[in-house]
Amino acid sequence: MSWVDSWQADLEERLARTRALAAKLHALTGSATAGGGLIEVAVDSAGALVDLYLTEEVRRHSARWIAEQILTASAAARADLAARAVRAAGEDGDDETPEGRALLTAFTDRLVAGGDR
Known part of the structure; x- marks a missing residue:
């Protein structure tokens, strides 16, 4: 296998892992209660x-x-x-890859910045 083939195979593997993490994050939801349990919400x-x-x-x-x-x-x-996203990324070590960290950071930063409109 040439260095180009090896490089391409590595890129394809990294892309597949990143896509799998993106799909995993997309499937997550969050939930919480407030008002002493009188109010419950869920977010996609x-x-x-x-x-x-x-x-x-x-x-x-x-x-x-x-x-x-x-x-x-x-x-x-x-x-x-x-928090669920961080745990999900950590399950397969995706939080330790540059691509996984970038995806996770973008995902969590958007949630914090999104706030209530």
Whole structure:
């Protein structure tokens, strides 16, 4: 095998690992509760709210309090998603490759920067 073939094989392997990590990250979700468990949320891999559960007891609180708790839970769910991403990347050692670190950093930074709009 020539050095070019070896180089190409290495690149293809690194690309395959990076694609596998991207797919793994894309499948992740995050979740959190707030308001003493009265509010539960889930976010998808983009950090977007995809599920919201309010207990009946939440009615005792003001709309402002409920909104604040939803925002708090959403931020916590994005943090949970970021933590799950770090764990997922570490499972196969992808967090130790330059490509894996770059992908993981972009993924987690986006969640932190995304905030609540």
